[in-house]
Amino acid sequence: MFAAHFAAGLALKTQTPKTPAWILITAAFLPDFLWIVLAGLGVEPAAPDVFFDGWSHSLLSILVQATAFALLFRGRERIIIWCAVASHFVLDFLIHPRPLQLFPHSSIDLGWDLWAWGHERTMGATHYWLAQISITCVLLGIYTARAKSVSVPANLAAASILLIVGLSLIF
Numbered sequence: 001m002f003a004a005h006f007a008a009g010l011a012l013k014t015q016t017p018k019t020p021a022w023i024l025i026t027a028a029f030l031p032d033f034l035w036i037v038l039a040g041l042g043v044e045p046a047a048p049d050v051f052f053d054g055w056s057h058s059l060l061s062i063l064v065q066a067t068a069f070a071l072l073f074r075g076r077e078r079i080i081i082w083c084a085v086a087s088h089f090v091l092d093f094l095i096h097p098r099p100l101q102l103f104p105h106s107s108i109d110l111g112w113d114l115w116a117w118g119h120e121r122t123m124g125a126t127h128y129w130l131a132q133i134s135i136t137c138v139l140l141g142i143y144t145a146r147a148k149s150v151s152v153p154a155n156l157a158a159a160s161i162l163l164i165v166g167l168s169l170i171f
């Protein structure tokens with residue numbers, strides 16, 4: 001859910017305007033960065049029959065990532081950065097190739113299997129795209145509503161929104 005994570009980073013930028021957007025977007029996307037590295041190393045295979053991402057995406061792992069990344073910052077910024085990383089769990093909890101684990105290799109799965117349910121029983125292959133664009137639009141709506149009050153230039157806000165909507169149309 002690339003675009004929704006980027007949108008979450010932007011929405012949270014309105015809570016800490018002086019923090020560069022790229023830091024908040026990196027924070028919101030951090031578990032996927034870790035997943036890309038671990039998938040490349042073969043630690044978290046993503047084949048349909050052997051999908052595992054507990055080291056990058058379990059609840060415990062994301063809380064550890066959020067805390068570790070947030071420690072690089074101070075005060076209110078630290079709290080918002082922590083929320084940005086933690087938002088990754090909330091968004092992936094909604095729809096993900098497999099239910100997220102409590103901790104790596106835990107037998108306890110969290111949430112439901114909307115991915116399979118949506119794909120097999122309702123909307124077919126577009127269900128993930130529809131879920132992502134819906135969530136992305138809500139988050140971009142929050143960003144749009146608050147951007148002016150925290151002095152984000154209108155042209156920058158519009159360009160950011162267009163970029164993220166474009167991403168969600170592609171992926």
Ligand SMILES: [Zn+2]
Pocket residue numbers: 001031032057088092
């Ligand atoms: Zn993810």
